[in-house]
Amino acid sequence: MNHYPASIRNVIRHLNKLPGIGIKTAERLTMHLLSAPETDVLSLAAGIAELKKSIRICRRCFALTDRDLCRICGNPARDHSIICVVENQADMAAIENAGAYTGEYHLLQGLLSPMDNVGPDDIRIRELIAKMDKGDITEVIIATSTQVEGEATATYISERLARFSVPITRIASGVPMGGELKYVDQVTLKKAMEARHAI
Numbered sequence: 001m002n003h004y005p006a007s008i009r010n011v012i013r014h015l016n017k018l019p020g021i022g023i024k025t026a027e028r029l030t031m032h033l034l035s036a037p038e039t040d041v042l043s044l045a046a047g048i049a050e051l052k053k054s055i056r057i058c059r060r061c062f063a064l065t066d067r068d069l070c071r072i073c074g075n076p077a078r079d080h081s082i083i084c085v086v087e088n089q090a091d092m093a094a095i096e097n098a099g100a101y102t103g104e105y106h107l108l109q110g111l112l113s114p115m116d117n118v119g120p121d122d123i124r125i126r127e128l129i130a131k132m133d134k135g136d137i138t139e140v141i142i143a144t145s146t147q148v149e150g151e152a153t154a155t156y157i158s159e160r161l162a163r164f165s166v167p168i169t170r171i172a173s174g175v176p177m178g179g180e181l182k183y184v185d186q187v188t189l190k191k192a193m194e195a196r197h198a199i
């Protein structure tokens with residue numbers, strides 16, 4: 001890599017830090033940028049800079065947003081008495097794309113994983129309980145994955161929420177055991193949401 005000028009080495013090094021981008025790909029992308037129109041390269045650079053400036057976390061559901069409340073939490077047409085608990089943004093997007101759900105979300109930003117030292121205080125369970133304490137929630141749907149951590153997290157949450165005497169449901173049928181939500185097709189996910197059951 002030393003045969004490249006410093007500014008090229010710099011871009012290759014930064015691209016190489018991205019997930020899934022090896023040194024060869026980083027090199028190829030950098031060469032592509034060099035030959036691309038200047039306006040495209042400048043707007044890509046500006047877009048990356050803007051990401052860090054404008055994106056924050058919704059104060060209600062913890063999804064990524066460019067405003068105080070995200071498009072779902074701030075939408076009066078959504079049913080704000082139903083919460084769908086998901087692991088992360090990708091799972092929320094998968095359920096939204098399936099188009100079968102009109103309530104709001106709660107992003108845990110992780111799953112319980114004792115092996116990795118992730119306990120209840122490391123994911124947003126306290127914030128979920130605080131929402132329940134306000135008393136206007138009528139159903140909680142737990143849509144964590146059916147892998148071990150997703151199941152353990154669902155069980156833990158249902159135990160913590162038991163005292164609120166609100167139906168706690170779990171999406172299950174159609175989501176394969178050990179399956180990650182974001183890889184489930186839209187029809188299956190829609191059916192799984194409709195066929196949720198009490199836990």
Ligand SMILES: [Zn+2]
Pocket residue numbers: 058059060061062063069070071072073074
């Ligand atoms: Zn939100």
